[in-house]
Amino acid sequence: MAGKSKIEWTEATWNPTTGCSKVSAGCKNCYAENWAHMQQKRGITQYEKGFQFSLATSRSKDPLRWKESKLVFVNSMSDLFHEQIPLNYLIELFETMEQSARHTYQILTKRPENALKWLKHYNWPVNVWLGVSVESKKTSHRLDTLRKIPAKTRFVSFEPLLEDVVPLDLSELDWIIVGGESGGQARHIEKRWVTRIQDQCKEQNIPFFFKQWGKRAFNPNNNDPTLNKSHEHHARGGCLIDNKLIREFPKAMYGTSY
Numbered sequence: 001m002a003g004k005s006k007i008e009w010t011e012a013t014w015n016p017t018t019g020c021s022k023v024s025a026g027c028k029n030c031y032a033e034n035w036a037h038m039q040q041k042r043g044i045t046q047y048e049k050g051f052q053f054s055l056a057t058s059r060s061k062d063p064l065r066w067k068e069s070k071l072v073f074v075n076s077m078s079d080l081f082h083e084q085i086p087l088n089y090l091i092e093l094f095e096t097m098e099q100s101a102r103h104t105y106q107i108l109t110k111r112p113e114n115a116l117k118w119l120k121h122y123n124w125p126v127n128v129w130l131g132v133s134v135e136s137k138k139t140s141h142r143l144d145t146l147r148k149i150p151a152k153t154r155f156v157s158f159e160p161l162l163e164d165v166v167p168l169d170l171s172e173l174d175w176i177i178v179g180g181e182s183g184g185q186a187r188h189i190e191k192r193w194v195t196r197i198q199d200q201c202k203e204q205n206i207p208f209f210f211k212q213w214g215k216r217a218f219n220p221n222n223n224d225p226t227l228n229k230s231h232e233h234h235a236r237g238g239c240l241i242d243n244k245l246i247r248e249f250p251k252a253m254y255g256t257s258y
Contacts, residue, residue, distance in 0.1 A: 008211055008235065008247065009177055010073040010106055016060050016093050017078040017085060018046055019053040023110050026135030026160055029185050032077045053084045060092055069102045080107050081114035091122060098125040108133060108157055112145035124150050129250075131155035131175075135162045147172045153250050158197060159211060161189050166196040175207050175250040180214030182236040189213065191220045194241065207248035213237030 005013045019036060022028070032051070039047035046056050063072060074080055080093070097105050108131040109115055115130060124130075130151035132142040135158065146154050153174045158165065160181030170176070178197055180189035194210065201208040212235035213219040216227060224238035225231050226245070233245055 005073060007073060007076065009209055011071040013073045013076040014059065014062055015075055015077045016056050017054065017075060017080065017082065018056055019049065019051045020079050020082060021053065024135065024139050025162060026110070026133055026139070029181060029183055031183065036077065053078065053082050055089060061096055063096055063100045063103055066100070066103065072103050072105050074105050074107045079109050079111055081109045081111040081118065083114065087121060090118065094122050094125065097128050101127050103127065105129065106131065110142070112142050112149065115149055116145055119149065126152050129153040129155060131157055133157045133159065134165065135160055137163065137165050140165055140168060143169060143173070153252050155250065160187060160214065161193055162187055164193045164196060166200060168197070168200060170200055170204050170206055173206060174252070175209065176201050177209045177211060179211035180218050180237060182212065182214040186215050189218050198241070198246070207250050208246055209248055210239060210241055210246045211235065212239045
């Protein structure tokens with residue numbers, strides 16, 4: 001069985017590749033890079049090359065063995081559409097996802113242009129969501145590319161949110177995630193940046209999921225109970241907006257509406 005993920009918007013993770021390379025400002029303090037180097041020092045075989053992009057071929061069929069339906073984040077430690085992934089291996093991974101239709105897969109990429117090219121080789125499976133990371137106005141063009149890809153559910157992760165990105169064109173999108181950066185070098189997030197995105201989602205009836213403020217210093221509410229590690233919804237820096245937990249999901253989950 002897949003282990004339960006600590007990422008609030010998914011249930012399990014599947015990493016058939018590891019490592020990546022930086023493409024924009026959001027990559028600066030990459031949590032996956034820090035984790036990869038830690039595992040390399042521990043002598044973990046999968047991370048023997050540190051954060052260099054690598055194939056984990058022994059993991060390519062893992063989801064076929066998971067009997068219970070799961071919401072699966074694909075490549076929390078990498079980018080599935082990295083330039084170095086071999087075409088035949090990418091085909092193998094998509095075949096795995098299509099053959100395990102009981103699961104719902106969430107792919108998040110900073111390289112949607114590569115995902116668009118991928119359509120020449122494979123029809124997009126109905127149980128695979130596609131999302132893009134957007135941290136700034138400079139990277140908001142990824143939304144335009146995302147709209148060109150016929151995924152049943154398209155989503156956006158504004159994490160780490162580094163500036164005010166509103167106004168945005170959120171048409172044809174199904175889910176918005178927002179979060180602040182965490183860690184010792186975390187960059188600032190402002191409440192106004194978050195609520196302006198939230199307001200746009202309300203206007204367009206798009207589910208909005210607020211993940212975290214990232215650091216206590218960024219949270220406008222020093223009394224946020226989710227700052228406490230014992231709280232059931234504890235998140236880095238807390239996760240309430242005006243004392244409310246706002247964690248909505250898309251209408252399509254596991255092939256059903258809810």
